[in-house]
Amino acid sequence: MSILHFAAASNIFSKAVLTSLVAGGLLAGVPLMFTALGETISERSGVLNLGLEGMMLLGAYVGFVVAYYVHSQTLGFVAGMAGGTLGGVIMVVLCVWLGLDQIVVGIAITLAGGGITSVLQGAQFGTSYPRLAAPATVSIPGLDKIPVLGPSLFNQPVLVYIGFALAGLLAWIYRKTNIGLNLRAAGEKPEALDAAGVSVVATRSWAALSTSALAGLGGAYLSIVSAGVFTPFMTQGQGYMAIVIAMLARGKPLWVVFGSFLFGISLSIATALQLAGVNISTDIVNTLPFVAIIVALLIFARRSYLPPALCLPYMRGAK
């Protein structure tokens, strides 16, 4: 009764609130989506990428700086991918080629990514945080007239549509192509892949590099579009969230998209609630996604799936 009353009084299910909820979910969910889609690639191939957080921050910073000075968001996204790949190269050389511990290197990349971007931001902009203009959006005629979903879902920067397409593409690659098979073999039974004449190291290298590029892109989207500004440590654990999303989605791209938006909505629920006249502490809001993850893990713990060779370096001939 009281909840109904509260809902009616604050108009919580009004069209404006729902629209802003969907839009906010998209805005916060797209960086997660790119990063988590990337994580499915490397996780499948047996590389747990704990450096995602650092790679996102590298992508966010490099992407922002390029977009800011070159005045081109497209170039910013490309630069963000390059920035993320920088972290990925370290990961590939140390973990895939030399077989070093993925967890230690991952932590190191996260620390280095956070530290270096904060230092560079401080050295370059001092304590001022310049903003970028809002990105250009492309609306899909007809579909953008759908109430609630239309204005937010079908009136987005091109990159969002590319992201959806990417999810479909990845799903197709995983299910129907040799590349997908090789990736899975590298994570499930690397010896078998090696015996079949495919290089495990090369497969994992490409996988880890694509992951880092996508994490960089996710970071760049976060700084260029979602926030319009780069602040140190702005990812606030989203890299780790992406790992969990990929894990709970069992590496399936379409579930990753779904999960990302769920978490995007829980990240952006504060703004929607404020529109509805409900003031809620940002601490609760920032904590909610993680509570959701823990609850999900408690319920679905047995169903989350990780490949058996995850985190194990592959050395030919070693046993």
Next chain:
Amino acid sequence: MSDTGVSIQPADVAVVPPPGLGETGGRGRSRRVAAGRNLLIRSLIPVILALIAGGVLLAILGRNPFTFYANIWQFGIQQGSWEDSAMRAAPLLLIGVGLTIVFRANIWNLGYDGQFLIGAALICGIAPHLTSVPNVVSLVVLFLVAMAAGAAWTIIPAFLKARYETNEIITTLMMSFIGVGVANLLVKGPFQDPTVNIPQTRVIPLDHMLPSIPGTRIHVGVLVALAAAFIAAFVLKRTAFGLRLHVLGANPRAAAHVGLNVRRLIVMAFLVSGALVGAAAAADILGVWGYMRANWNPGYGDTVIPFVFLARLNPLALIPYIAFFAVLSNGGDLAASNANLPTDFLLVLVALILLFMTVIEYFGRRHDLGGSYLTPGLRKALHVPLLRRRTAAEEPSR
């Protein structure tokens, strides 16, 4: 985990005896000396390389690296600031010991930030109400509260790991984020100081903080931390619990095979490490700060990890490393602000230490296995002059 793998899983580091049996290969003492030298080299080189690389980075940023490092010395050691560094070492050492114990069992507790802040928030909230109790009692109670809070925060990851083998890296991280949020809520909510507008807790009266060691400003929390390191060293080396952790870390399947209760061990390891992280919060709040602001997060845990590994999961070997880093961190805060850089620069140094550590470990392991990362020709070219020099230097002494 493969025998020849070059990963530095926590357990590996603990199991592998000091290497260096290669070319010296002699008997007794010379072998031990060589092993010690090798260990020293492997432990120090990553730090030195990281400091050099950090210096290069500073130079690229247009700062003078020599001034920066001189500043660290000046603000970390000189004119009594060594006492601040010693106090900084207390929470770092306690967290380090906690991580050592759980890493020995090959379990990753990466939720230290949440465990630390929950403990800290509870102390700040409870301490002002305990002013009527004798100081010793209240301090003991507060330490126990913080330890219980830190331990409690590991229960869910421990349960998930013990029951379903859920990856504890993920769960501890998630719990950490939740802990940070809950600590903030506590500080802004029930524990908020009603007399100020800033979100912070009430200040604990000075006479209810940890007392100082006579003759210094250093609080006794430092002694608690040192005691914890010695006790942990004893427990890990001399007790059945230590051996069980070791077996679990080396091979969980073998541990189950010899009849160990693996699930209980996992939970125990988590609880002990969480309790030590909580104790770190108690030492830091009751020794130095006396209150807590919202969004305060010193992030001690991240910076401790490399040193836990460099100390080869040995709590006593951890002490000098923590002492070094306490100076670096205490002096680095001021040095960074002098150089007009964010203090996050220290994070970069820590990350560089971690990266160099893994690389040095790789080359060291290759060396032990008799292989080398160099091609045979290169290796010969490197070795010949070295060997000549050594024989020339050794001959007169014989």
